[in-house]
Amino acid sequence: MVGIVVVSHSQKLAEGAVELAKLMAGDANIVAAGGLDDGQAGTSFEKIMSAVEEVHEEDGVAVLMDMGSAVMTTEMVIEALGYDDVVMLDGPVVEGAIVAALESSMGTPLRDMQAKVDEARETRKLDLTK
């Protein structure tokens, strides 16, 4: 099963996204890496690195990030670890985390995750044609 890490500047948002994802896919291997070590807003290299290590198994890891330093710090973690089976997914953090968790629990491989998250991005919540 692909492991999933949710990276956000906010510890609460990352944990909340994981909470929501687990409601849909209780057996997903998904963890949060939000905020700094002291809980303040920001992104922590160490937190992200240990989260990736925590869920890293034979099928790899997909990471969802919010913005800015969350993306750049995740990039640096992946470079530092040197794993070729840890990928960043481009998409909305909350919806992306839910989709990724569902897909991973259904056995979707890492290489198909981005396409699934793209579908989540395209899914409209409102019918704006009316």
Place this chain on the structure above:
Amino acid sequence: MINSAKTIEILKAMADRIEAEKDYLTELDNEIADGDHGVNMAKGFNAVVPKISTMVGKDIGSLLKTTGMTLVSTVGGSAGPLYGTAFMKAGAALRDKMEIDGKDLVVALEAAIGGIQMRGKATVGEKTMLDAICPAYDAIKAAVEAGDDIKTALTKGVDAARDGVEYTKTIKATKGRASYIGDRSIGHQDPGATSSLYLMEAMLEQL
């Protein structure tokens, strides 16, 4: 020439300057983004000082690499990966060097800028630290090529960086958190360009 011992002094002076300007940098950041730049930078550079203090006699490349890695681990905002990558790339460019001259400074700055661009995907004119660092690099390179010593070259670089910081007031942010407010960022001075200027000023004061 700048030797290893002087490099440690410069890095400590950078930390002192950032600490002194912490509130002002945060105030600038508050106006256009999430208001964490001063606090984050101070946290990072204050963590650098004890690390490099134990590295007396080490080559300049190692000092800069340690500085970069410490910033990445401790800053917590975009400045962490950006300045962290800059210092790590500069360190790689100056590997094993016990002293550097103006030409080495040009090489190190070029590597640092390359690192910032790779990490942040920004270019000049987007209201970022590059708007201070790139003009400084151009001025330093021209000065070194014209035969200026490192202090004279850096003096010209700092002047160019200061103009670059002023220029950030006139442009719209298209990268970083400030890009979310678009046109409303015009009129505000970029905090990243400002902290870059302070780092260069702190270096110059030690020469």
